[in-house]
Amino acid sequence: MDRIELIVNGQVERVIDPENSPAVRGGYTSRIDTTVGRVESFWAAVRCFERHPEGRVRFAHTNPAYLDVEGKPIRPRKAEVAYFIQRMHEEIDDSRGVLSAEAIDEYEQALNAYEEIAETAQ
Numbered sequence: 843m844d845r846i847e848l849i850v851n852g853q854v855e856r857v858i859d860p861e862n863s864p865a866v867r868g869g870y871t872s873r874i875d876t877t878v879g880r881v882e883s884f885w886a887a888v889r890c891f892e893r894h895p896e897g898r899v900r901f902a903h904t905n906p907a908y909l910d911v912e913g914k915p916i917r918p919r920k921a922e923v924a925y926f927i928q929r930m931h932e933e934i935d936d937s938r939g940v941l942s943a944e945a946i947d948e949y950e951q952a953l954n955a956y957e958e959i960a961e962t963a964q
Contacts, residue, residue, distance in 0.1 A: 843872060847889040850878055851916060860890075882914035920963045926956045 846858040860872035878886055885906040892900045930953035937946060 843870070843890050843892045845891050846872065846874065847891075848876065848878070849887045849889060850880070851884050852919075855886075880909075881911065883911045883916045884909055885916065917962055917964045918959060920960070923956055923960045923963045927953065927960065930956060 843860040843862060846860050847854050848856040848858065855878065856876060858872075858874060858876070860870075862870045862872055865871050874888075878884065885908045887906045888904045890902045894900065930949055934946060934949045934953065937949065
């Protein structure tokens, strides 16, 4: 392997240089001993990358593992919330005159919800 990435809440938290120690039955092992210094809820996953001599890259990605801390939920990033706010404005603008007032109202309710979430986004 060329590198191992620790992903926390969708962001690369740490890049680890693998040991690539030969295993008894073939292949290689790389022991990882690390901590995630968080005091709030989070999810974490690991990605591994390997470059082949032909130039292609192989990779693997684990499922996320979740840690829930009571009273400290995962908060979305400001950029994520801003994206959905922008999309709601675009959908409302594009849909006026095409959709019913009730459908536009649903978009506006979603916009209001995202704007409320934006107040607590990280």
